[in-house]
Amino acid sequence: MNQTEATIIQAWPKSAAAYERARASLGGGVSTGLRASARPHPIFFDRGEGGLLFDVDGNEYIDYVLGWGPNILGHGNPALVAAVSEQITKGATYGSGHELEYLAAEALLTAYPDLDRVLWSNTGTEADLSALRLARSWTGKQRIVRFAGHYHGWSDQMLVGYRPRAGRSDTKGQQSDVDEYVDVLPWGDADALAALLADRSDVAAVFLEPVLINSGVIHPPAGFLEAVRALCTTHGVVLVFDEVITGFRVALGGAVERFGVVPDLVVLAKAIAGGITLAAIVGKASIIDQVTSGTTHAGTYNGNPIALTAAVATIGQLSKEGTFERLDAAGARLADGLREVLRRAGVTGAVNQLGPVVQCTLGVERLDTFDDFLAGDQVRYGDLIVELLRRGIFTLPGGRWYLSTAHTDEHIDRTVDAFEQSLQALT
Ligand SMILES: Cc1ncc(COP(=O)(O)O)c(C=O)c1O
DSSP: OOHHHHHHHTTSHHHHHHHHHHHHHSGGGSSSGGGGGOSSSOOOEEEEEBTEEEETTSOEEEESSGGGTTOTTOBOOHHHHHHHHHHHHHOSOOSSOOHHHHHHHHHHHHHSTTOOEEEEESSHHHHHHHHHHHHHHHHSOOEEEEETTOOOOSSHHHHTTTSOOTTOOSSTTOOTTGGGGEEEEOTTOHHHHHHHHHHOSOEEEEEEOSSBGGGTOBOOOTTHHHHHHHHHHHHTOEEEEEOTTTBTTTBTTHHHHHHOOOOSEEEEOGGGGBTBSOEEEEEOHHHHGGGGTTOOOOOTTTTOHHHHHHHHHHHHHHTSTTHHHHHHHHHHHHHHHHHHHHHHHTOOEEEEEETTEEEEEESOSOOOSHHHHHHSOHHHHHHHHHHHHHTTEEOOGGGEEEOOTTOOHHHHHHHHHHHHHHHHHHO
16 A cells, blocks of 8 residues: 555545444445445445435535435435335335335336336346346247346346456356357447347347446447347347336436337336335336246345335436436536546546436547447546545446436536546646
C-alpha cells in the first residue's frame, strides 16, 4: 500500500473497521463477490434518503449505484415505504394465493401489452434460468445462443460468454462441459446469427440484453433487434430479452416499448420492486403455460406479498405523467456534463447513455463495441472512483452510473463539478 492509498483508507475509519470485522464472519467480508473489489475498501452505509446515501463515518454521497440498479425511486420513497410497512403487518409470506399476485401481474401486462402471462421469481439469475428451461421444454432443443459481454446472471451456463477468455472457464467450480451447449456471437451481428441458425437445428433460445448495458451501454445497430426477431420466428427459436436492467428504467414497458420489438419471453428484476427482491418472467401464454404441464417453476419466496406490494407501488410511482421523460433528461444532463468535462480536460474517454443509465469509459474515443469496452482504462477509472468518493459521489466500478427519480439537476450539476475536480486530482 502506498502513502496515498494509506491516507485514503484513513478517510473512512469506521467503514474500514467494519470491513475488517465483517471479514472475520462473512465470506470475503461482503455479501456478493464483486463488492470486495471496491476501492479502497467497501464503504459501509447507515441510511439513504432520496438520491443520497450516508455512511457510518457520517459522510454524505450522491448515489449513482442505487443498489446496483434496483432503487429506481431513490431511497425511502414514501409510497413504497407505506406499501411495504402496511403489508409487513399483514404477513411476510403466505405460501398460497393472494390478490397482489394477480394485481401486480395485471399491472405488468399493462406495461407489456403484447405478452400474456407472468411468472414471479426472486432474482434475475433465477428468472433467466426459468426462461431457459421454458425455452428448452417448448422447443425440445438444448442449445443457447447469446452475445459476448451480455450478463444473464451467475449460473454455470449463463456465465459462458459474459467475459469470454479463450481457454479459461468463467468461474472455478463451473460444470466442465457447460460451454458445449452455448454459442457466443458478437453483439449486433445479425449475419452471424443467421449463419448459425441456418447451420444448427438444435437451438432452443437466443438471449440478449436489448441494449448491452453490462458492457458499455452499447445500443443495438439499427434493424438488429428486428432481424433477430425474424430469425427466431423463422427457425422456431425462443427469443428472450433480458430486461433486468432496462425493465422499468427506459420505459414502463422497458426496451420492448422503447424499440417496438416483441420477444417471446422477457426477464425482469432489479427496478421492478423499487429495491425489494423480485424478478419476473413475462411471456407468451403458450410458453409460460407449460408450467402446468410438467415444466417446473418453483421457489418458496415466489410472489411474496412484500415484494409484490412494492412492485405495485413502484409501478404507480413510475406511471406518473412525464416520469420517463424526466429520467431521460437526467441521464442526458449527466452524460453531457461528463463528456464536456472530458473534452475540457483533454482526457480521452467515451460516454454512452440510455435513459437514466450512463457509461463512462476512459482511454477510448468511442464505445461502440464490446472490444471498445474491454480496451478501456479500468485502472485509471478505478483511481477516479476513489477521487469521486472523496468528493461525495458514490459510483459503480466499471463505469456505469444509475440515476433515479429522486436525483435532481442540482445533484447532477454538483456531480459534474466533482467529476472535473476528480479528473484534475488524477493528473
Ligand atoms: C441483464 C442482467 N441479467 C441478469 C442479472 C442477474 O440478476 P441478479 O443479480 O438479480 O441475479 C443481472 C444482474 O446484474 C443483469 O444485469
